[in-house]
Structures are given as C-alpha cells and as structure tokens.
Amino acid sequence: MTQHINTHTPTEKTLLKQLYWRSFTLYAAVTPSKQGASGFSYAMQPFLDVFYKGDEKKRKDAMVRQMSYFNTNIAMYPFILGVVASMEKENSEKDDFNSESINGIKTSLMGPLAGIGDSVFWGVLRTLSAGIAVSLAQAGNVFAPIVFLALFNLPVQWLRFKGGELGYTLGSNYISNLYENGLINILTKAASIVGLAMVGAMTSQMVVLDIKWNMVMDGEVVMNIQEMLDQIFVGLIPLSITLFSFYLLKKKQISINYLIVGIIILGIMLSVLGIA
Known part of the structure; x- marks a missing residue:
C-alpha cells in the first residue's frame, strides 16, 4: 500500500481534520504516570474506530496501546499523531504487523521533537513575537497583544495542521517500505533504545534525593554520606528508588497512586528526621 501527499481518501481527510481539532486536548487531563496519554488516546479514537471496525479485540488492544505515557511539544505533537495513525492502519491491514513497533x-x-519544538517555538518564535509586540506597546499601539498572538500562533497552528497530514503520509509510505524490506524489527529495536535513553535522562534530572545526614565525631563531620555515595555511583539513591518503584509497579502490580502517596510520605519523613 503506497500513498502520496494530497491523495488521501475523503474518509482520511475527515479523520485528519478531526486529528487537528482533537489534538488541542493533549494536556486537558494530565496524570503523573501518563502525562498527556488520555489526550493522545482521544485524538486517535476516530482512526481506531474506522481502521478496526468489525474487529473489537484489535480495537481494544489499540485503545490500550494509546494510553501509554506521552509528553512532547504541542506544536510537534500532531506529526506524531499522524505517524502513529498510519502505523495503526498498517496494523489493521496486516496480520503479521509488529504492533509493538507503534x-x-x-x-x-x-x-x-519536544527538544526541537521547545527551542524553536518557545525559545525563538515566542521571544521574537514578544519583542515586536513590546515595541508596538511602548509606542502606544493598542493592537500589540493581537500582533503577539498572531505572530506566535499562526506559524504554530499551520505546523500543527500540516504536521498531522505529513506524519500520516510519511508514516504510511516509509513504515510500509521498512516492513516490506524486513527492517521494521531493527527500527523497533532502535526506537526502544532511544526511548530507554530518554527515560534514563528524565530519571537523572527529575528524581532527586540528597542525604543530609553525616557521620559526626566530637562535633566534626568525619564522613559525608552523600559525597561517599557519589564516589560509588552518582545518583545511586534516586536510581534505586526509581528501579524499586518500577519493580513494585510491574511485578507486584502496586497501584501508581499508592506509589505516589508512599513516595510523598517517605519524603516528608526523611525531611522531618533530617536525613534528606
């Protein structure tokens, strides 16, 4: 199956329009464990209803698949939606398609894409738009706020609308070709490695626990516990907490809500006791 830009069926064009409008709900309901997963699932639902019509099991599996953790820049988000939608279409048409690759x-x-989007739109475009609007405001121009909103939002919305279409088209073409050439498993493995690297980077940046308790003799610190741990392995305790939480979540089926409450209580206790 090969598609080309601007040759989508009427149904696909309707679905892509729905993708754009539904993409605004990405962060309408955010949870610590899923971030924007519910918004992603909501945007994908029309595609799943069409692609898996008549196959309720595959449709349910796809719905569960879309509820995995998701967090990215809102301007680049529709492109990913388009790619995933095209892969779901391939999965609905090929019985031997590797659904884990999605x-x-x-x-x-x-x-x-989050890094690119944050740098270009939040770092560059927003600053330029604000600079122009501020200059107009200082000159007494009442349209300064409108100019700022237009300069910032028009490029973003154009990219959001075209990005979904581009992702859907490129996804269908290249994923299909990769599958036919037997490279889809290699791509899946590479994607998993990138995903694990990203999770590792997030863990090192977002999970922080510094030990304040030290070994003291005669009023002098004879051993700084945190420095000693850093010499063994930088970030050893945060990594241990993350791995233990994953173990409880995956192996013991502990609810994510219980884990969050438990970590909050642990943090308060360690702080009150002066340990961390």
Whole structure:
C-alpha cells in the first residue's frame, strides 16, 4: 500500500481534520504516570474506530496501546499523531504487523521533537513575537497583544495542521517500505533504545534525593554520606528508588497512586528526621 501527499481518501481527510481539532486536548487531563496519554488516546479514537471496525479485540488492544505515557511539544505533537495513525492502519491491514513497533516509534519521536519544538517555538518564535509586540506597546499601539498572538500562533497552528497530514503520509509510505524490506524489527529495536535513553535522562534530572545526614565525631563531620555515595555511583539513591518503584509497579502490580502517596510520605519523613 503506497500513498502520496494530497491523495488521501475523503474518509482520511475527515479523520485528519478531526486529528487537528482533537489534538488541542493533549494536556486537558494530565496524570503523573501518563502525562498527556488520555489526550493522545482521544485524538486517535476516530482512526481506531474506522481502521478496526468489525474487529473489537484489535480495537481494544489499540485503545490500550494509546494510553501509554506521552509528553512532547504541542506544536510537534500532531506529526506524531499522524505517524502513529498510519502505523495503526498498517496494523489493521496486516496480520503479521509488529504492533509493538507503534509505541516504540511514538516514544522515540516524542523526546527529540519536544527538544526541537521547545527551542524553536518557545525559545525563538515566542521571544521574537514578544519583542515586536513590546515595541508596538511602548509606542502606544493598542493592537500589540493581537500582533503577539498572531505572530506566535499562526506559524504554530499551520505546523500543527500540516504536521498531522505529513506524519500520516510519511508514516504510511516509509513504515510500509521498512516492513516490506524486513527492517521494521531493527527500527523497533532502535526506537526502544532511544526511548530507554530518554527515560534514563528524565530519571537523572527529575528524581532527586540528597542525604543530609553525616557521620559526626566530637562535633566534626568525619564522613559525608552523600559525597561517599557519589564516589560509588552518582545518583545511586534516586536510581534505586526509581528501579524499586518500577519493580513494585510491574511485578507486584502496586497501584501508581499508592506509589505516589508512599513516595510523598517517605519524603516528608526523611525531611522531618533530617536525613534528606
């Protein structure tokens, strides 16, 4: 199956329009464990209803698949939606399609595209738009706020609308070709490696626990516990907490809500006792 840009069926064009409008709900309901997963699932639902019509089991599996963790830049988000939608279409048409590759590709794209989007739109475009609007405001121009909103939002919305279409088209073409050439498993493995690297980077940046308790003799610190741990392995305790939480979540089926409450209580206790 090969598609070309601007040759989508009427149904696909309707679905792509729905993708654009539904993409605004990405962070409408955010949870610590899933971030924007519910918004992603909501945007994908029309595609799943069409692609898996008549196959309730595959449709349910796809719905569960779309509820995996997702977090990226809102301007780049529709492109990922388009790619995932095209892969779901391939999965609905091929019985031997590797459905695990869908989440692998999604995970590998959201990190790099978030970096690009944040740098270009939040770092550059927003600053330029604000600079122009501020100059107009200082000159007494009442349209300064409108100019800022237009300069910032028009490029973003154009990219959001075209990005979904581009992702859907490129996804269908290249994923299909990769599958026919037997390279889809290699791509899935590479995507998993990128995803794990991203999770590792997030863990090192977001999970912080410094030991304040030290060994003291005669009023002098004879051993700084945190420095000693850093000499063994930088970030040893945060990594241990992350791995233990994953073990409880995956192997013991402990609810994520219980884990969050438990970590909050642990943090408060360690702080009150002066340990961390």
